[in-house]
Amino acid sequence: MGSCDLSLLTPLVFFSLLLASHHVQVHSAIGVNWGTVSFHKLRPSTVVDLLKANKITRVKLFDANPDALRALMGSGIQVMIGIPNEMLSTFNSDLFVRQNISRFIGKGGADIRYVAVGNEPFLTSYGGQFQNYVVPAMLNLQQSLLRSNLASYVKLVVPCNADAYQSNVPSQGMFRPELTQIMTQLVSFLDSNASPFLVNIYPFLSLYGNSDFPQDYAFFEGTSHPVLDGPNTYYNAFDGNFDTLVAALTKLGYAQMPIVIGEIGWPTDGAVGANLTAARVFNQGLINHLLSNKGTPLRPGSPPADIYLFGLLDEGAKSTLPGNFERHWGIFSFDGQAKYRLNLGLGNRGLKNAKNVQYLPSRWCVAHPSRDMTQVADHFTRACSEADCTTLNDGGSCSQLGEKDNISYAFNSYYQLQMQNEKSCDFDGLGMVTFLDPSVGDCRFLVGVTDKHLSSSAKSMARWSIYHICIGVVVWALTA
Incomplete structure (x- = not known):
């Protein structure tokens, strides 16, 4: 489901919706997606303090997590909550x-501005299983908001993946034929209720999934492979993708509909091309591009209404079916520490780290230096089926470790997940606890946080999603 590093002294200003009136534009800000599919969760209050320290005034949740909403009460941060696709057919609005x-809403409460109805429900890979529930769910929810006198304040949106529309060149953009009817209904609803069109755009995925995709076209520094479209020339994938959507909306009669970018970013690990440098260059280039107020060829001088970076924190328990990079989208690591210098254009010249994070003691589990490791394969697989070993894979920050360090990394990931329980570092005598940090270069051997709360169902889901990568990992990791 991507060098500038400039000192941006002017606050990030671009057009947004004034939610109380129809299509009135006001100043806006960059937001972030706050995902929580993690083994090592920070306290919600710590995350909210992190948002405030970085002057981030928009946050998008993928559900309606009550702990997160309670922490956001009184913060002044505008919130988008989500309804999972699986709930659309049965939920009581x-x-x-x-x-x-x-x-949660009201004076001193959480400033809930949007409800996301589903999450990319029209994704091609879903085979249409959710799409017929979207509009009925929106209509029912709108009626419930009207009955609660909230409809003028809380707006409904549908996060769409960019695969909802298609074209060889941006000006010919159109929604997929099988979506034309439902998109016409959806866009009409959005327009009549002063809601924007929400889209997720991922140049990284275009690059990752297509060996012929020009690498420099994914970024914002110019390209040797521009896309020519009549009088317009496109120098980056974002502008081309955005204008394809503009053209598709125009064909439905909504040329001026406000567009919000619900997700956009670049991962830092887990795949070739996913690294700290590329992520910084992409995200800073994106912010600078928006700050310039240039807009796009089809919307000159009118950038997206709002934009939500994906994501705030790494999520080490996410499914890796799309790729091992899925766990490494955060601009901050799981513990709220900035991964690279990034100026969000919100007044701070760089990211500020989370404060008062409660770590476990500074100790690690590693492979015992004097033990024979010929029988370690089962232990390695077990460790990686429980914890996160995605950085060991090709392109990952730990992919260049030797055999013993591969084993140590797996042992330690499991040990930290088990809150440093002494027995969890035994591995039939093959593991040992050390007080010397075994991290190597950019390969970080983590120490867990004490704020970990993971339900048994979430842990089961994570275990399933992790296991499928570990069979492949163990084969090469022990022969490196």
Whole structure:
């Protein structure tokens, strides 16, 4: 589901919706996606303090997590909550509004501005299983918001993947034929209720999935492979993708509909091309591009209304089915520490780290230096089926380790997941605890945080998603 590093002294200003009136534009800000599919979770209050320290005033959640919403109360941060696709066919809209909006919103409460109905429900890979539920769910939810006197403040949106539209050149953009009817209904609803079109754009995935995709076209520093489209020339994938959507909306009669970027970013690990340098160059280039207020060829001088970087924190328990990079999208590591210098254009010249993070003691589990490791394969697989070993794979920050260090990394990941339980470093005598940090170069051997809360169901999901990569990992990791 991407060198500038300039000192940006002017606050990031570009057009947005004034939610209380129809299509009025005001100043806006960059937001972030706050995902929580992690083994090592920070306290929600710590995350909110991190957002405030970095002057981030927009946050997008993928559900209506009550702990997150309670932490956001009184923060002044505008919030988008989400309804998972699986809920669309059965959820009770009145109950949802009462439980997830009404009880949190109001003076001194959480500033809930958007509800995301589904998450990329029209994705091609879903085979249409969710798309017929989207509009009915929106209509029911809108009625519930009206009954609660919240419809003028809380707006409904549908996060769409960029595969909802298609074209060889941006000006010919159109929605997929099988989506034309539902998109016409959706866009009409959005327009009549002063809601923007929400789209997720990922140049990294275009590069990752297509060996012929020009690498420099994914970034914002110019390209040797520009896309020519009549009188317009496109020098980066973002502008081309954005204008393809503009053209598709225009064909439906909504040329001026505000567009919000719900997700965009670049991962830092887990694949070739996913690294700290590329992520910094992409994200800083994106911010600088928006700050310039140039817009795009089809919308000159009018950048997206809002933009939500993906993501805030790494999520080490996410499924790796799309790729091992899925766990490494954060601009901060799992513990709220900035991965690279990034000026968000919000007043700070660089990212500020999370404060008062409660770590476990500074100790690690490693492979015992004097033990024979010929029988370690089962232990290695077990460790990686429970914990996260994605950085060991090709292109990862730990992919150049030797055999013993591969084993140590797996042992330590499991040990930290088990909150440094002494028995969890035994591995039939093959592991040992050390007080010397075994990190090597950019390969970080983590120390867990004490704020970990992971339900048994979430842990089971994570275990399933991790296991499928470990069979492949163990084969080469022990022969490196």
